[in-house]
Amino acid sequence: MSSAELAPGAAAPGAGDEVPARPDPAGNKATARVLAVVAAFADGSPSLGVSELARRLGMTKSMVHRALATLLDEGYVVRDASGSRYQLGYRVLEFAGATGSAPELPELCAPYMREMYEITGETVTLAVRRGPVAVTVHGIEGRGPIARRVPIGRVVPLHVSAAARVILGHLDDAEVEEYLRDRVLEKVTPTTLGAADEVWEDVRTTRQQGYAFGLYDHAPSAFGVAFPVLDRVGRPYGSVTVSGPRDRLTPERLAGYLPALIAVADRLNRHSRLFRAPGKENGG
Incomplete structure (x- = not known):
């Protein structure tokens, strides 16, 4: 560009100057649609469906789907318990400095x-820590004629079962040492960890891996994997476990599900990390 082509009074760009790129109109429109979808939840609606959002915003369903996919990936919306509608995710609290109180754990984990x-068709359970034990508090029963039941109220020591061991593994070293010092390690099955060095391993x-596999250490007929639910300092609220009959949910079959399950667990923890889990003073 010559100086003659510049507007009167404008300086020619120097050799080191960068000419700003023109905004991408398509990108601007996509961003505007994403923001419009977020704003649609501001009227207090507990949940919204794709068709409802499309009508309200004057968009096509495919536009709404794409906007929701972006927001879902980033944690700003979540699917509700039905799986077909959407609600604001807890990540929106970042805008307020995450000063709100923590939601009920089953409500946070349900979607x-x-x-x-x-993904699996198998039983999914939620356990919380209560001192030296893990307690099952919520769950979804698996499909099929043979399925693991949801054992609401089941109490197991922290060294027994994947659901409990993944909680123990995410406590700090001092708490693990305290747990091992204060009790005899009860063996529920032959594969239950029964020595301190086994527990530490x-x-x-x-x-290291971020989750715990079943060791047939509580229910010999079942196999599964458990993921921690962590707060903003990495302290465990509890765990979410996928489990099923060992004849159907084999280690090989579970390995096929694992990448998708890890991705879901990661998104769950993006939300749970906005809050602080109870400490020892609250029985955690």
């Missing part, structure tokens, strides 16, 4: 548990 169920493995 992600539903996704894990849809399992803790290290769990921390």
Whole structure:
């Protein structure tokens, strides 16, 4: 460009100056649609469906789907318990400095548990820590004539079952040491961890991979994998476990599901990390 082509009074760009790129109109429109979808939830609607959003915003369903997919990936919306409608995700609290109180854990985990169920068709359960034990508090029963029941109220020590061991593995070293010092390690099955060095090895493995597999250490007829539900400092609220009959949910079959399950667990933890889990003073 010559100086003669510049508007009067404008300086020619220097050799080191960068001429700003023109905005991409298509990108601007896509961004505007994403923002419009977020704003649609501001009227207090507990959940919205794709068709409802399309009518309200004057968009096609495919436009709404694309906007929701972006927001879902980033954690700003989540599917509700039905799996067919959407609601604001807890990540929106980042805009307010995450000063709100933590939601009820079953409410927070329900959409992600539903996704894990849809991926596998197997039983999905939620457990919380209560001192030295894990308690099952919520779940979705698997499909098929043979399925693991949801054992609401089941209590197991933290060294027994994937659901409990993944919680133990995400406690700090001092808490693990305290747990091991204060009790005899009860063996529920022949494969239950029964020595401190076995527990520490399992803790290290769990921390490294981020989840815990079943060891047939509580229910010999079942196999599964458990993921921690962590707060903003990495402290466990509890765990979400996918499990099924060992004849159907084999280690090989579970390995095929694992990448998708890890992705769901990661999105769950993006939300749960906005809050602080109870400490020892609250029985956590």
